[in-house]
Amino acid sequence: MREMIVSELSQAVQELARGFAHYLPRLIVMLILAFAGWVVAYVVKAILRSILRLIKFDRLSENAGASQLLNKAALPPATEVLSRFVFWVVWFGFILIGVSVLGILGLQEQIGKFFFFLPRLFIALFILFFGLLAASFFSRAALLAAVNANVPSPRVLSLLVRSIIIVFVLSIVFEEVGIAEQTMLVAFGIGFGALMLGLAIAFGIGGRDLARHFLEKRFVHPKKDESEDEFSPL
Amino acid sequence: MRLAEETFLTDDFVRQLSNVGEVDILVGLPTHNNAKTIGSIVKTIQSGILRWFPRERAVIINADGGSRDGTPELVTGVSIDDVRRSSDLHALRTLHSITTKYAPSPAGQAAMRTILSAAELLQAKACIVMSPESCSVEAEWISRLLQPVRNDGFDLVAPTYRRHKFEGLLITNLLYPMSRALYGLRIREPYAHEFGFSGRLASEFLSQNSWDDGAGGSGIELRFTLAAIRARHPICQSFLGQKDHVEQRGADLVPALRETVGPLFSALEPDFPVWSAVVGSQPLPTIGPDHEVLLDLVRVNRKRLRAMFSSGVAELTTVFQSILSPATLVELQKVAQLGEEDFEYSTELWVKTVYEFAASYHKSVINRDHIIQALAPLFRGRALAFFTEHRNGSGEDVENAIENLCLEFERLKPYLLQMWKSGE
Numbered sequence: 001m002r003e004m005i006v007s008e009l010s011q012a013v014q015e016l017a018r019g020f021a022h023y024l025p026r027l028i029v030m031l032i033l034a035f036a037g038w039v040v041a042y043v044v045k046a047i048l049r050s051i052l053r054l055i056k057f058d059r060l061s062e063n064a065g066a067s068q069l070l071n072k073a074a075l076p077p078a079t080e081v082l083s084r085f086v087f088w089v090v091w092f093g094f095i096l097i098g099v100s101v102l103g104i105l106g107l108q109e110q111i112g113k114f115f116f117f118l119p120r121l122f123i124a125l126f127i128l129f130f131g132l133l134a135a136s137f138f139s140r141a142a143l144l145a146a147v148n149a150n151v152p153s154p155r156v157l158s159l160l161v162r163s164i165i166i167v168f169v170l171s172i173v174f175e176e177v178g179i180a181e182q183t184m185l186v187a188f189g190i191g192f193g194a195l196m197l198g199l200a201i202a203f204g205i206g207g208r209d210l211a212r213h214f215l216e217k218r219f220v221h222p223k224k225d226e227s228e229d230e231f232s233p234l
Numbered sequence: 235m236r237l238a239e240e241t242f243l244t245d246d247f248v249r250q251l252s253n254v255g256e257v258d259i260l261v262g263l264p265t266h267n268n269a270k271t272i273g274s275i276v277k278t279i280q281s282g283i284l285r286w287f288p289r290e291r292a293v294i295i296n297a298d299g300g301s302r303d304g305t306p307e308l309v310t311g312v313s314i315d316d317v318r319r320s321s322d323l324h325a326l327r328t329l330h331s332i333t334t335k336y337a338p339s340p341a342g343q344a345a346m347r348t349i350l351s352a353a354e355l356l357q358a359k360a361c362i363v364m365s366p367e368s369c370s371v372e373a374e375w376i377s378r379l380l381q382p383v384r385n386d387g388f389d390l391v392a393p394t395y396r397r398h399k400f401e402g403l404l405i406t407n408l409l410y411p412m413s414r415a416l417y418g419l420r421i422r423e424p425y426a427h428e429f430g431f432s433g434r435l436a437s438e439f440l441s442q443n444s445w446d447d448g449a450g451g452s453g454i455e456l457r458f459t460l461a462a463i464r465a466r467h468p469i470c471q472s473f474l475g476q477k478d479h480v481e482q483r484g485a486d487l488v489p490a491l492r493e494t495v496g497p498l499f500s501a502l503e504p505d506f507p508v509w510s511a512v513v514g515s516q517p518l519p520t521i522g523p524d525h526e527v528l529l530d531l532v533r534v535n536r537k538r539l540r541a542m543f544s545s546g547v548a549e550l551t552t553v554f555q556s557i558l559s560p561a562t563l564v565e566l567q568k569v570a571q572l573g574e575e576d577f578e579y580s581t582e583l584w585v586k587t588v589y590e591f592a593a594s595y596h597k598s599v600i601n602r603d604h605i606i607q608a609l610a611p612l613f614r615g616r617a618l619a620f621f622t623e624h625r626n627g628s629g630e631d632v633e634n635a636i637e638n639l640c641l642e643f644e645r646l647k648p649y650l651l652q653m654w655k656s657g658e
Contacts (some may be wrong), residue, residue, distance in 0.1 A: 233404035
């Protein structure tokens, strides 16, 4: 009986040792990959930070309005945020490759999904950044044009342009990352349609006289406006 | 002639130029739907050539931007015989008139490039460009613009005019004083639509100007003047007479800023070594007076100007925060609170505003066209201050005010250099 217990115990220890010996190289490979990943991620971060500083990404981000968002969230400048983000993505990717070497069942599929998702995430971020940039550019263009044309409430017009572009960009971003695609599509359709209908009604009812005045001035009898000046800037 | 110009000009136009051969005088006439005025202008030009240059080989080059009102036909249809009969003048040489169409966009650049290319191909000694809109053009203008080039060796003849005291405020309050302070030459009309130049300057500008860049499309006349200054060509001014009272609406201010201030700010970047070394300014040789002032009454809606200035300052605060220094912005906000009667936009504040805009344009703090557009409401404020201060002033008062503004631009030039270099 005693011999049988000892035999079973020694067999269990041997199996444990065999199992450990079987996993140890993989564990070492995983640790090596994690370390190598950290080094690669650090180098990538440093290179990216230099490139972003060279192309004055912070200024671009300021123009896009992204810097203001980061400031409000007490985050570092856009260059730092993006380079840190890329650092973590690269390192996390290496760690996942290392984990996949361990051969744990069920994890392989999740890791595969993560790597499949990564390009979409980057594309979504790219669209988001340039969408914010476009929103900032066109809203400023609308503001300047409205101010110089003496249109009432130019900031409202500018905000409207910015909002429409941001909503449009967000709907594309959510679709790209696959978050609530249908919901976002329907919400965007309803929101955008309601906005346009609201504007059409508002202009139709509130701006009849304005529209008539504009059309008459434009197409019927171009009359001299008493408010205009008799001097040329050139 | 270089390949670029050969391919730029149409085959038919090159054939017509080849038939003309070499010329002594070339008159460039850029047009676009100018049927109302072009006939009389061509007659005046022909009359001027017959009267002042009867022995010279001359050609009129009409670069048309696709007129639909028969402008090119009117140019070629004006018979020299009519002018001979009416003025009893006789040319000893043939006076050619050639018309060609240029690509519609960018208009000013293409027209100028066509005229300069023709001047180079025909090896013209002296050239002038005439505005197709001017109703007050006289035959003497041809002589006044060509003689300094033909006889006195000048490469550029800039015009001076008799103007109303409130006409051309963008020129008198920004373009002239700033270009004078930066480049050191007192050219009253750096952005002119009538000017004379030598064939040598035409060839040089043709080869050096970057015709394909985005900025090349606007303000080509100003770029031409700045190129002549930069290359230290001999420049003089010639008094032409009364400039037409061209009625332009306030809404046209933004295109006017794009045509003038845009090219000026844009030129400061490559010209930094030139203008940063200049101190003070020099007068130019001038034929006739360098200015004359008219004092007729004009209608100015000061209430509207003030409202547009104040609302501009209030609505564009976020834009100005990117362009202006905090101190200047605070000063502008104070000015925006002033009433119509006591409104004052001081020369120092105006010069600082313009210099900060120029530095921000250089640094591209926001889109450059947006920077130019953002200047419009502030210019309205400056214009209002000028009206308020000088509405009862004499021509001499106005001239003194412009001179003081020029000196202020010169005095504050180190401020521009400081702003220019800050953050680099």
